[in-house]
Amino acid sequence: SQQGEEDPQALSIQEGENATMNCSYKTSINNLQWYRQNSGRGLVHLILIRSNEREKHSGRLRVTLDTSKKSSSLLITASRAADTASYFCAGGGADGLTFGKGTHLIIQP
Amino acid sequence: NAGVTQTPKFQVLKTGQSMTLQCAQDMNHEYMSWYRQDPGMGLRLIHYSVGAGITDQGEVPNGYNVSRSTTEDFPLRLLSAAPSQTSMYFCASSDRVGGYTFGSGTRLTVV
Numbered sequence: 219s220q221q222g223e224e225d226p227q228a229l230s231i232q233e234g235e236n237a238t239m240n241c242s243y244k245t246s247i248n249n250l251q252w253y254r255q256n257s258g259r260g261l262v263h264l265i266l267i268r269s270n271e272r273e274k275h276s277g278r279l280r281v282t283l284d285t286s287k288k289s290s291s292l293l294i295t296a297s298r299a300a301d302t303a304s305y306f307c308a309g310g311g312a313d314g315l316t317f318g319k320g321t322h323l324i325i326q327p
Numbered sequence: 328n329a330g331v332t333q334t335p336k337f338q339v340l341k342t343g344q345s346m347t348l349q350c351a352q353d354m355n356h357e358y359m360s361w362y363r364q365d366p367g368m369g370l371r372l373i374h375y376s377v378g379a380g381i382t383d384q385g386e387v388p389n390g391y392n393v394s395r396s397t398t399e400d401f402p403l404r405l406l407s408a409a410p411s412q413t414s415m416y417f418c419a420s421s422d423r424v425g426g427y428t429f430g431s432g433t434r435l436t437v438v
Contacts, residue, residue, distance in 0.1 A: 220348060260432050263426035312377045312386050314362075314372040315362075315372065317371070319368055
């Protein structure tokens with residue numbers, strides 16, 4: 219079963235705009251991670267937020283975590299064409315990761 | 328620093344054949360795991376390992392075996408390939424602190 223459910227499933231925005239993706243999860247987590255996948259390639263780890271953290275930043279990325287609502291959001295600011303990819307949230311740790319189905323983000327030039 | 332290396336990149340099998348997908352990491356990571364990804368889906372966990380000599384099943388383990396005789400290597404064996412195992416396979420590794428590093432994947436087709 220999928221741990222996370224990303225919303226929306228697909229998102230198309232203009233270059234330079236901000237993109238926000240949401241993730242809801244089912245069970246308690248120690249941390250939540252976000253990954254990017256370019257078409258046909260492996261996943262790249264973007265950011266990890268621990269259950270005792272509420273917000274984390276990394277460059278143009280901002281992740282929030284609300285454990286009471288079992289939800290997280292990923293904000294990409296000032297989007298670029300190279301940000302076009304699928305984005306997945308995942309929970310887990312030593313026993314592997316459980317992924318959502320992902321949000322496919324398209325940045326229009 | 329190669330990270331996580333998966334071989335082969337592409338493979339075509341006939342139904343009933345067996346094969347091993349190789350995965351090696353050079354980061355001395357304790358945790359390793361195998362996933363499959365079907366079109367339009369997220370990744371699903373097949374098997375994982377928390378250290379040499381220790382493996383366990385994930386969400387979709389049927390038809391697959393793993394072993395972890397060394398920290399570096401975590402091969403995935405398909406015992407008797409079926410068309411339902413046509414998928415993209417990813418191996419990943421992690422230390423105790425951060426996120427997972429993924430390999431570039433093996434695209435497997437079973438005919």
